[in-house]
Amino acid sequence: MKKGRWDLSRRSFIKVAGLSCGYALVGARMARESVAAVLDLVGLRQQSVYGADANPKIYALRKSQENPMVKKLYAKDGFLAEGPCGHHSHTLLHTHYKDKSMFIKALKKKGIELAM
Amino acid sequence: MSEAIKKKSAIQSMDLSGVQVDASGAVRKMEGVKNTIFAPGVNDLGNLYFLEVDHTLCQGCGECAHHCPTGAIQETEDGTRSIVDPAACMNCGQCLTHCPYGAVTERVSYVSEVFEKLKDPDTVVVTMTAPAVRYALGECFGMPMGTYVGGKVHSVLRRLGFDYIWDNEWTADVTIMEEGTELLERVTQGGKGDKPLPQFTSCCPGWIKFCESFYPDLIPHLSTCRSPVAMLGPLAKTYGAEQTGKDPKKIYTVSIMPCIAKKYEGLRPEMNASGQRDIDATINTRELAYMIKKAGIPFTSLPDEEPDPILGMSTGAATLFGTSGGVMEAALRFAYEAISGKTLVDPSIKAVRTGKGINKVEVEVPGFGPVRIAVVSGLQNAAKLCEEVRAGTSNLHFIEVMTCPGGCVNGGGQPMDDSILEASLFKKMMARVNKRFTLRKVA
Numbered sequence: 001m002k003k004g005r006w007d008l009s010r011r012s013f014i015k016v017a018g019l020s021c022g023y024a025l026v027g028a029r030m031a032r033e034s035v036a037a038v039l040d041l042v043g044l045r046q047q048s049v050y051g052a053d054a055n056p057k058i059y060a061l062r063k064s065q066e067n068p069m070v071k072k073l074y075a076k077d078g079f080l081a082e083g084p085c086g087h088h089s090h091t092l093l094h095t096h097y098k099d100k101s102m103f104i105k106a107l108k109k110k111g112i113e114l115a116m
Numbered sequence: 117m118s119e120a121i122k123k124k125s126a127i128q129s130m131d132l133s134g135v136q137v138d139a140s141g142a143v144r145k146m147e148g149v150k151n152t153i154f155a156p157g158v159n160d161l162g163n164l165y166f167l168e169v170d171h172t173l174c175q176g177c178g179e180c181a182h183h184c185p186t187g188a189i190q191e192t193e194d195g196t197r198s199i200v201d202p203a204a205c206m207n208c209g210q211c212l213t214h215c216p217y218g219a220v221t222e223r224v225s226y227v228s229e230v231f232e233k234l235k236d237p238d239t240v241v242v243t244m245t246a247p248a249v250r251y252a253l254g255e256c257f258g259m260p261m262g263t264y265v266g267g268k269v270h271s272v273l274r275r276l277g278f279d280y281i282w283d284n285e286w287t288a289d290v291t292i293m294e295e296g297t298e299l300l301e302r303v304t305q306g307g308k309g310d311k312p313l314p315q316f317t318s319c320c321p322g323w324i325k326f327c328e329s330f331y332p333d334l335i336p337h338l339s340t341c342r343s344p345v346a347m348l349g350p351l352a353k354t355y356g357a358e359q360t361g362k363d364p365k366k367i368y369t370v371s372i373m374p375c376i377a378k379k380y381e382g383l384r385p386e387m388n389a390s391g392q393r394d395i396d397a398t399i400n401t402r403e404l405a406y407m408i409k410k411a412g413i414p415f416t417s418l419p420d421e422e423p424d425p426i427l428g429m430s431t432g433a434a435t436l437f438g439t440s441g442g443v444m445e446a447a448l449r450f451a452y453e454a455i456s457g458k459t460l461v462d463p464s465i466k467a468v469r470t471g472k473g474i475n476k477v478e479v480e481v482p483g484f485g486p487v488r489i490a491v492v493s494g495l496q497n498a499a500k501l502c503e504e505v506r507a508g509t510s511n512l513h514f515i516e517v518m519t520c521p522g523g524c525v526n527g528g529g530q531p532m533d534d535s536i537l538e539a540s541l542f543k544k545m546m547a548r549v550n551k552r553f554t555l556r557k558v559a
Contacts, residue, residue, distance in 0.1 A: 040261065040533070041261065041526060041533040042521065042522035042526045043522075044260075044261045044262030045248070045251045045252060045261065045262040045438075045439075045522075045526070046440075046522060046525055047262060048251045048262040048263065048264050049247070049248075049251055049435060049436060049438050049439045049442065049525060050439075050469070051264070052251075052264050052266070052432070052435055053432035053433070053435055053436055053464075054464065058264070058266065058432075059430070059431055059432035059435065061431040061432065062431055062432035062433055062449070062463040063431060063433055063449045063450065063453070063460070063463060064288070064289035064292035064293060064296075064431055064433045064434060064449070064450055065293065065450050065453065066431060067286070067430065067434075068429065069289075069425055069426060069427070069428075069429040070286070070290055070293060072426075073290065074293065079354075079355045079358070083297075084294045084296075084297035085294060085301065089294060091389060092347070092350045092351065092354065092389050093290070093294055093342055093347045093350070093351075093389075094294070094340040094342060095318075095340060095341075095342045095346070096340070096386065097324065097328050097335045097338055098328060099328060099335065100203070100325065100328040100329045100332070101328075101329055101330065101332045103201075103203035104204065104329050104330065106203075107201055107203060112190075112200050112201070112204070114187040115185065115186055115496070116186050116187065116499065
């Protein structure tokens with residue numbers, strides 16, 4: 001009997017079925033594992049951060065403005081006596097930014113495609 | 117407080133004379149990542165690659181490109197991947213932490229220079245450790261993922277011979293004072309003139325380079341505050357020198373980060389507010405683990421210690437900087453009290469806590485009304501908010517941006533998750549098959 005194009009022999013059916021089951025199982029497992037891996041990594045470390053913040057044995061205080069060493073810095077006779085955003089703060093603790101878009105434009109001009 | 121200072125003098129630091137320092141140019145594996153020992157200076161920044169793909173290890177699977185926010189890592193002629201240009205790379209290192217083959221390598225490592233400075237009795241070497249480091253370093257020594265090891269971090273740094281254990285958590289608190297005050301100024305002025313609203317956070321070096329490169333028109337929205345480490349550098353060499361009686365020229369500041377982009381930030385030409393380089397060296401969590409192992413210090417059995425308080429004491433608000441949503445929560449704890457004059461009874465502002473993506477929230481502040489904020493991590497998410505701000509359709513007051521999904525705890529300089537390698541066995545097999553059959557190796 002001549003076989004049609006889509007007629008499967010028993011042997012090839014088992015092969016196809018086996019392969020697709022394998023792919024489905026392995027694929028599903030991998031997807032689940034990689035999602036779990038990412039959640040574990042970020043989630044566990046984040047939980048630990050919130051845990052430390054709420055643990056009085058690690059951090060007795062939870063508000064920046066209550067930090068005694070911050071108060072000392074901004075005290076009337078302190079190093080930054082003018083307070084936050086004062087003149088001295090601006091020279092030491094603030095900055096300015098530079099337009100860097102020309103480098104991106106130059107790349108695009110060269111024919112390099114970026115995601116942005 | 118004085119107790120901590122006493123403790124410091126009582127502790128014998130390790131004798132590092134037996135530690136063989138790697139020569140410049142040497143390639144060393146640090147926690148599974150290949151690093152090249154190379155300590156560039158500010159003048160090298162121009163065309164400097166912080167990350168590069170090792171083409172002998174790359175299997176062309178494309179996982180890196182999937183995690184690259186700007187599309188800077190692209191397929192080359194032979195099918196492997198490569199970073200097209202340093203200008204397109206924000207140095208976040210998400211390609212590196214997701215590569216199943218360890219093929220993405222670091223090109224800048226100050227580890228040897230830091231060892232040399234620690235060995236030199238004439239140099240005052242000080243630490244500037246980021247919050248997120250203390251939630252991941254333990255993993256390099258077999259401790260469970262996410263274990264808090266803050267006390268051991270201070271302890272190990274002291275034993276490595278650092279002269280002062282100063283901490284970015286202290287300047288995270290300072291950042292809140294500066295950035296919170298700036299936000300109040302912008303809100304009071306109605307966001308007019310050169311101080312528009314919303315205000316964006318400015319702690320994350322990947323985000324800053326991204327904004328300068330792709331959204332330069334939004335630069336006025338960026339907080340003018342330096343990041344916590346870029347505040348600690350100049351404060352160490354001015355205020356710190358004054359408080360300890362040390363010569364600022366002899367102070368060598370080491371930034372210890374969960375990040376690769378912080379190496380770029382440390383080299384920015386404008387980082388010289390103290391009259392010298394504010395940040396002398398930047399290493400990350402993996403490199404610190406490498407140094408500890410090289411010095412042979414038994415990390416897990418160390419006692420918990422405090423930092424040197426004067427530039428080291430911190431609050432829970434400061435440690436939150438390590439996670440996405442944390443800078444916002446810390447800032448709100450300040451802004452709430454500063455605006456309303458009332459005490460914030462419960463400092464936990466859970467509404468702003470988020471894992472990934474974009475989180476927009478309104479926080480009711482007495483005497484003001486709703487403070488409208490957004491927390492975002494991942495630069496492609498940030499770009500969506502940038503588009504809203506650019507179009508003028510955003511009514512937000514304050515936006516926190518972090519480049520790495522989930523924030524710094526998931527940074528490019530953190531120890532890698534072993535399960536990334538295990539979970540991608542299948543992908544690895546497919547990539548090998550593909551490489552064998554489809555890659556056109558240029559002979």
